[in-house]
């Protein structure tokens with residue numbers, strides 16, 4: 001199975017700033033990934049750990065410390081799709097888990113990812129968001145405004161709202177017309193692609209099951225921090241001749257000592273603009 005996108009799909013991505021639904025795996029395979037995640041959650045909770053698991057899963061550096069996250073970055077079908085948009089040299093700069101528990105009230109307010117990533121306004125990145133559970137209107141699927149990626153950065157405010165899954169409650173400070181938004185409904189094993197300039201958000205989980213999505217931030221070697229600093233990335237395919245990133249190896253064990261040390265280093269090197 002190939003995930004390469006034909007010209008009609010890459011054209012649609014250029015036009016709308018997103019694509020969905022794309023198939024990465026069967027529903028049974030997605031369930032196996034979910035079980036793998038939930039076993040890791042149970043094991044982690046049983047251990048004597050200094051930091052909550054969410055510190056690693058939500059913060060963007062999970063692919064340095066948790067093999068499930070790095071394995072997903074390397075998934076051939078997902079990487080094929082990213083390659084169709086970014087070219088053959090591909091890195092995973094970030095992996096974040098967006099898990100909404102039933103009734104936890106968590107939302108993601110309207111925002112543009114790139115506003116906080118330090119890369120400026122660039123098309124040398126794409127997010128693949130993989131659904132391990134159904135992602136529906138009821139459980140708070142993502143919503144995208146088609147064509148909004150062609151706008152420049154718009155002003156954002158930081159509300160600090162505790163029910164916002166974004167670290168500082170980042171929120172677009174101009175009017176977003178909800179009527180224009182598309183609900184990104186996905187079945188388990190499907191994924192969407194979105195551009196980092198795209199206006200997007202998601203509502204609360206009103207279902208009685210978890211909503212689990214994993215966002216992989218792929219970049220190509222042209223992406224670079226505008227302040228000239230280097231951040232860490234996992235090479236997925238090809239070569240990085242520009243060397244704007246510090247490369248790291250996929251983790252060998254989940255939350256092992258060397259993996260935790262690397263994760264600390266990665267989080268320290270991220271500019272405060274990132275998350």
Ligand SMILES: O=C(O)CCC(=O)C(=O)O
Pocket residue numbers: 098108113127129140141142200201202213215
């Ligand atoms: O999972 C969500 O609801 C939001 C995810 C998101 O904002 C992103 O992947 O950029």
